Amino acid sequence: MRIHLSDISSSEGKCIQQSVPFEMDRISFQAGTYPVLAKKPVELCITNTGDRILELTGHGQITVSIPCDRCLEEVSVDIPFQIQRKLDMKLTEEERINDLDESSYLTGMDLDVDQLVYLEVLMGWPLKVLCREDCKGICSQCGKNLNDGPCGCVDEPKDPRMAAISDIFSKFKEV
Ligand SMILES: [Zn+2]
C-alpha cells in the first residue's frame, strides 16, 4: 500500500499512526520466489521531527513458505521485522537516487510500504531453514526423504574414525 506524505511532511511535529496491510503475495529475490502464507498488518508510525525530516518506525510479521535446506519439504517460517528509517523530504529525486534502498520505496511524496517491508524482510531472512532440528535429509542415491524412514540403499554413512584409518593406509601406499 502507498501512503502519500505531503500532508505530514509540511506540518512539523505531526505524527500519524496507521495499520497498513502488506499486499505482496510472494517474496522474490536472487535465491528464488517464496509464497507468503500469512501476514500481520504493518503498525506504522510516521513523525515529522522538524526540518522536513520524517521518522518512520513500525513493526509487523509475515509467514513465508521456504523449503527445508536438507529435505526440501516446505516449512512455514515467521519473519518478524522492525522498521526504523529517517526520510529527508528536502532531498530532490536526483539526490535520492544515491540511496538505492530509499529510492526504491520513496517516489516523490509517495511511500511504498510494501517495498519498505520487503527490504526489512530480506534483512531478516533466515540463513538456515530446517523442518526440524534433526532433519535427516534425503538419500543422495535414491532421493527418498529419510524422515519417512530408511530407504534401503546400501551406502551407509561413513564412520569418521574409519575414514581416518583409510587415509593412513592410502598414505602408506603412496610411499
Ligand atoms: Zn527437512
Ligand SMILES: [Zn+2]
Ligand atoms: Zn536411498
